[in-house]
Amino acid sequence: MINPVGIFFLLGGFLAARWPYRFARFSERIDAIGSTTPRDQVEPAEWNVLLTRVLDIAMILVGSLAVLSSLAAG
Numbered sequence: 001m002i003n004p005v006g007i008f009f010l011l012g013g014f015l016a017a018r019w020p021y022r023f024a025r026f027s028e029r030i031d032a033i034g035s036t037t038p039r040d041q042v043e044p045a046e047w048n049v050l051l052t053r054v055l056d057i058a059m060i061l062v063g064s065l066a067v068l069s070s071l072a073a074g
Contacts, residue, residue, distance in 0.1 A: 001070065002067055002070050002071065003066045003067055003069070003070035005063075005066060006062075006063045006064075006065075006066025006067040006069075006070060007063070007067060008063070009059050009060070009062050009063030009066065010060060010063030010064060010066075010067060011063075012056075012059065012063075013056045013057065013058075013059035013060035013062075013063055014060060016052065016056040016059070017053055017056035017057055017059075017060060020049050020050075020052040020053040020056065021044065021049050023052050023056075024044035024048045024049045024051075024052045025042070025043065025044050027044070027048075027052075028042045028043065028044045028048070029042050
């Protein structure tokens with residue numbers, strides 16, 4: 001049976017790596033809750049977008065390994 005967590009990591013990683021700016025912006029807006037800065041003015045820093053993409057690629061790799069190991073196990 002295919003590992004469902006591996007599938008989640010694989011698909012989630014692909015989506016987030018495809019649109020890292022949107023995911024980083026969403027995270028920054030969540031962090032801004034309770035702040036006096038309006039939600040529309042919150043933007044992620046360049047390093048945050050890059051870090052999001054790097055971590056999402058790592059998530060793809062982990063998901064791939066989980067799926068492949070579950071397929072190899074039978």
